[in-house]
Amino acid sequence: MPSHDPEFEWFDHSLYPDREPPERLVTLEERIDFIARLCSSWDFGVLPEQTTINEITNVEWRDAVDLCLLLTSPSYHLLREWHGLKRQPYLGQQLAYIRDDPCLAHV
Numbered sequence: 001m002p003s004h005d006p007e008f009e010w011f012d013h014s015l016y017p018d019r020e021p022p023e024r025l026v027t028l029e030e031r032i033d034f035i036a037r038l039c040s041s042w043d044f045g046v047l048p049e050q051t052t053i054n055e056i057t058n059v060e061w062r063d064a065v066d067l068c069l070l071l072t073s074p075s076y077h078l079l080r081e082w083h084g085l086k087r088q089p090y091l092g093q094q095l096a097y098i099r100d101d102p103c104l105a106h107v
Contacts, residue, residue: 010051015041017025031064035079039068057082 015037025031032064035056038048062083069101070076072092080088 010055012038012041012048020036029065030091031061032068035061035064035068035076036070038077039073039075041068041071059083082101 008024011021011025013020015034018039018084022030038052038056042048056065056079062085065076065079066085069078069088071088071090074090074092077090079090080086
């Protein structure tokens, strides 16, 4: 059953199609799992709500973001940057039509 706590309204229940969503994200492991689910969804074009972004960019999420290590996810690398974490190698696909675009430096 989804939580109706106003402080938990940022939580995206749709990220848990495989099981019942948690009532709270209490442990570090639960937060890491949420980050992995969020970034995976985001990478496929399902943008998170602004309230979710606001929540996961709070300093309380920094350790979960750092430990998630979803190195194939562009969204994950963006979260690392937002948290001021050390850059990690991007292990995802680099599309030539983007990588070799001469206008990319101006974006």
